[in-house]
Amino acid sequence: MPPRTIKAAIQDALEDLTEKKFKKFCAALLDRRGEPRVKRSSVEGQDYITIAQVLVSTFTESGALRITLELLREIDCSEEAQRLGELPHEPKRISIISISQSIFAHGPSAGASAGRTMSGDRHFVDTHRTALIQRVSTVPPLLDELLDRGIIKQEGYNTIMAQATSQARMRELYTGPLNACGSSGKDIFYKILEKLEPYLISDLRNN
Structure with missing residues (x-):
């Protein structure tokens, strides 16, 4: 069947x-x-x-x-x-099983490479900035991991979480810490998104 x-x-x-x-x-x-x-x-x-x-x-x-x-x-x-x-x-x-295997079976270097050069020299998270701001729903756990990995500071975390909606929080993240963290920080951000939002990342990759 x-x-x-x-x-x-x-x-x-x-x-x-x-x-x-x-x-x-x-x-x-x-x-x-x-x-x-x-x-x-x-x-x-x-x-x-x-x-x-x-x-x-x-x-x-x-x-x-x-x-x-x-x-x-x-x-x-x-x-x-x-x-x-x-x-x-x-x-x-495209099946859920193949999506999960594609996302989780690769090591960190493969994930970073896929994210870094999505369109020319633009990083995946920059190319899909608007979609990620609008569609990421797991913002608190995303920020927790970014804080644990040193991409954002506690003050920045508090500022972002003070925003009223997920979209406003993501927008604040982009205009502040993410804008300043460079490609290596964006690679970490991308890999966290792969774990927290696998279906969204797969959808953006394939469209």
């Missing part, structure tokens, strides 16, 4: 939710602050088939998977998220 598409897998995962959990999932989707936002009229009163379609059409297949996993964990459906994340899917000939 061929692997299911991400859309079909998301649809099945949503179908397995209880009515109460499905309503919580839809509410969390509408409350999500990151861009792009979904329209309330596209979500309210819709069934799991329609919601799966909305996710894919709004975020692309790999992005929809990432968002679905995040929202399932947010509403305390960790087991459902784990089952969905472990399933092999095949969107556009």
